[in-house]
Amino acid sequence: MKSGTLSRRSEVRESAREKWESAKAEGNLEAAYKYAQASSKVDHDIIKDSKYLLDIMGIPWIQAPCEGEAQAAHMVIKKDADCVASQDYDSFLFGAPTVVRNLAATGKRKLPGRNVYVDVDLEIIDLEETLNALGINRNQLIDIAICVGTDYNKGLEKVGPKTALKLIKKHGDIHAVLQEKGIEIEALDSIKELFTHPDVTDNYEIRWGKPDSEKLIKFLSEENDFSVDRVEKAAERLKSASGAKQKTLDQWF
Secondary structure (H helix, E strand, C coil): CCCHHHHHHHHHHHHHHHHHHHHHHHHCHHHHHHHHHCCCCCCCCHHHHHHHHHHHHHCCCCCCCCCHHHHHHHHHCCCCCEECCCCCCCHCCCCCCCEEEECCCCEEEECCCCCCCCECCCCCEEHHHHHHCCCCCCHHHHHHHHHEEECCCCCCCCCCHHEEEEEEEECCHHHHHHHHCCCCCHHHHHHHHHHHHHCCCCCCCCCCCCCCHHHHHEEEHHCCCCHHHHHHHHHHHHHHCCCCCCHHHHHHH
């Protein structure tokens, strides 16, 4: 169902890779850096290394069977976590009660495709409060998203968030909207089912461990060329933070 989105992302990465090669050949380092970031992709080795790094840092991780936001939302609904930290509004479609955006230790966020950082404020959004303010329910929120377009469908032509909200509030649901317009959305019911009953797992345990400084230095410095001095200092901060009763975000960076 997500093949169209993944295909478009692949095309964007391939285009960026070609521009990266061209910028390198021209000696344009700034452009090369920008396109190198845009052409990067997460592969099996990166995922494997990320999990190992979290393990030796003593930080728990959970492998989502499908969408990460869906698993995170499920954990908050179960009260195994307090909120979902994500920039992706799909978190609400999966039912996340509370979402935190712009979560960063530095208070800055990098602009996509540019080597530019901007100041950001922490944003905490409550799903129920937002739905009440809009006068809709979660099913209608999903319908609005489908009208605008999701990772699983293109969306209706010339329909943005405000128009979609008006249409759903007027007609009640997306089926009535489509009936009035005389159009169809392929696999509509399957898309809605994916948001209302996503594939998630309860086979997880959230347990904090102790960081292993020796393994951190070996993995980051010896195997991946990070500065030994920086890694040693970071490992000490990590070790100090792991022993604290009250953990704060900046202790981990």
